[in-house]
Amino acid sequence: MRSEEQAGEGGEGLHRSRGLSLARFLRRLVLIVLGALVVPYLLILAYASPVVHPVSTLMLADIVTLKGYDRRWVSLDSISPNLVRSVMMSEDGQFCRHGGVDWGEMKAVVQDALEGETTRGASTIPMQTAKNLFLWNGRSFIRKALEMPLAIAADFVWSKPRTMEIYLNVAEWGPGIYGAEAAAQHHFGVPAGELTRGQAALLAAALPNPITRVAGKPGPGMRRIAGVVERRARNAGDYITCIYE
Structure with a gap:
């Protein structure tokens, strides 16, 4: 009986771990996409200087x-x-x-x-x-x-x-x-x-x-x-x- 409970808890833990990993991956993906969208606008500001050669x-x-x-x-x-x-x-x-x-x-x-x-x-x-x-x-x-x-x-x-x-x-x-x-x-x-x-x-x-x-x-x-x-x-x-x- 104890082994079955432990197996169930282990399965739930694995499921939670996978869920957390997926959530972290999605957060990172969103941050990467947002960064890719924002960086060009920051570069536009930097490129206003005549000493910068894009x-x-x-x-x-x-x-x-x-x-x-x-x-x-x-x-x-x-x-x-x-x-x-x-x-x-x-x-x-x-x-x-x-x-x-x-x-x-x-x-x-x-x-x-x-x-x-x-x-x-x-x-x-x-x-x-x-x-x-x-x-x-x-x-x-x-x-x-x-x-x-x-x-x-x-x-x-x-x-x-x-x-x-x-x-x-x-x-x-x-x-x-x-x-x-x-x-x-x-x-x-x-x-x-x-x-x-x-x-x-x-x-x-x-x-x-x-x-x-x-x-x-x-x-x-x-x-x-x-x-x-x-x-x-x-x-x-x-x-x-x-x-x-």
Whole structure:
């Protein structure tokens, strides 16, 4: 009789132990998830300082996989205005006017999706910067849901010139090639500050898919896109006053 009672108590103890272990695991999991959600916002505050040179998740992946990468941080003043204008007019023409998310463009994309039409990209430069620094590539609603509040927070904390500086120093321009300086040297053999209008337009045209669009070896289609970008950049005018007053 005593052995049966002891066995029962032992079973209950084992059950309680497993329950406590599961509870501890779930608490740790919740803390990890919360930490992963909070840390990017703390980093946004840290990255506001011009002495901090952030790295992207793709750069970290290259380090982990022992591939290495080429990125040479340069200040915005050391990047040709030709590239700044070309990237802004190609990637985010309303950069100076929105608060991190272009809600008008986002609404149009959602409407197109609801109507079954092919959707276009609606990512702003702050959104792309947030994605590069904290998230992952690939299209998904989960990533977009995480990306938008990060972009709003970044736009609130960082000045427009600082946002552009970070973006142009973490953007990918080829396998293992990150930032304007490395891209200018790799594709054209010149510093980022000496990029011509044509070279800047080619780099901007490559941004949506820098693996297949090679700025230094453009095909006819890419040259046509770059031509459009160059014309828009020449007429940027009031669109870029938050960078060049």
